[in-house]
Amino acid sequence: MSISIDGASRAYSTEVDSVPDAEWDEIIGGFADAHHEQTACYASRHWKGRDSHLLLRAGGRPVAGARATVFKLPLLGRGLAFVRFGPFWRAAGSEADPRIYRAVVEALVQEYAVTRGHCLTILPRPSPVHQEQEYALLREMGFVRRRGMPDAERYFVDLSLLEEAQMKSFSQNWRYNLRRALGNALEVRLSETPQEAEAFASLYEEMVSRKGFDSATPVHMTRALMEGLPPGLRPRLALAFHEGELLAGATIGLFGDTAYYMFGATSAAALPLNAGYALQWWVIGWLRERGVRWYDLGGAAHEPGLRHFKKGMAGKSGRIVVMDGEYDRWASPIGRLAADAVFAARHARRRMRYGAGYGRLAKA
Structure with a gap:
């Protein structure tokens, strides 16, 4: 041609x-x-x-x-x-x-x-x-x-910032909740086991039921993508625990110059411990170490609370991209x-x- x-x-x-x-x-x-x-x-x-x-x-x-x-x-x-x-x-x-x-x-x-x-x-x-x-x-x-x-709005975290500058970029409310989370003895780590991928999918289903969502998000594909994509493209599953109990998780995709917050879930017990803040702070640090440029948090899915969380996390140095x-x-x-x-x-x-x-x- x-x-x-x-x-x-x-x-x-x-x-x-x-x-x-x-x-x-x-x-x-x-x-x-x-x-x-x-x-x-x-x-x-x-x-x-x-x-x-x-x-x-x-x-x-x-x-x-x-x-x-x-x-x-x-x-x-x-x-x-x-x-x-x-x-x-x-x-x-x-x-x-x-x-x-x-x-x-x-x-x-x-x-x-x-x-x-x-x-x-x-x-x-x-x-x-x-x-x-x-x-x-x-x-x-x-x-x-x-x-x-x-x-239409997509929230991007600028991963080129050093840790101190990243903390200052967050909204005041986001920093406050993060500091509270860091005092709650939460364990955050990566997982690649099929059992924990299934536990994460179950956590998502429990969240959807608890909040009364009608969701078509394909969270169940986390395990398939972790196993089926080439090693350099496989998403990573970040999980947050408190005293051995799974509280929150996020499927993070690394594609090209951008990391993607693909799927996320929290339990009812995660909210008072601010587990979502600790989880995302850990993910940001991990992505920075890998040299990724941007972290795409996705949209707000018509949820005011989720919009507030993502906007505060993108912060003053991030970008809100309107599609x-x-x-x-x-x-x-x-x-x-x-x-x-x-x-x-x-x-x-x-x-x-x-x-x-x-x-x-x-x-x-």
Whole structure:
């Protein structure tokens, strides 16, 4: 395949749905903008066979790629190809080249919108540095923002700070609760045993039941990702104990230049001991030692208390990144209409889960 970029022709080759899962995950481990939702280990399990992938090579070397989730309407055969937190295009140790981003997006358009007739939707990976550039490139390439984000804010901790500066960056309330937690003789450590991964999943289920949540968070995948991803991409499970009792846990993914707070859970006994504060303080120190640049805490999931916690933790030196929304491009009106039907069904499910307020947030 030859793609014209900035008036010049540059040759790329594409591989579609032909890269073995293990090889794909080894490849994505070489990119600074990797994300766990773009790994084969996550996508193949979470989407149960609906995922498709495209890899872009230059001179035989992988330079970009994406996994898309494909939702087709029955009988029509058209629908939605959704790239969530991708594509990846910034090779580790290399300068970001927007020509590569344009090339991989154009290849995705050709495969999913033109050849297959779907609507292609891209939701860029949240980033304090590169996100706005990616949104601008999508607009230049004819993509249209048609849906806002109901949980648009993402909270990032700046891990370049030394310990004292990090403590000062926290909000006053966060520092107060952390100091109380550090006086409670909590043990925080990493775990890699299947038994403790199962205990963490049970802790999450207990929390969801206690708080009355309707959660679709795939916490159960912690063990599968720890066992199935290449060693350099495997998430780590950080656990907090008090007198031998498991109080809190967090699944931490390390992908490229960013660590991700993937899943978290606390018990009822964790609150008076401020175990969540001690757990996250330990995680920050551990990530700093590993040289990770950013710690993405995710969104607030419509919970004011969680928003207060994450905003205070990101602190004065962190970043609050606002995601602009999902961007669409289609080659035929049938593809657009089919995707609209898929998104309407998603909206209805989320409205049932989160209530009437979801509709107002999604239009923001």
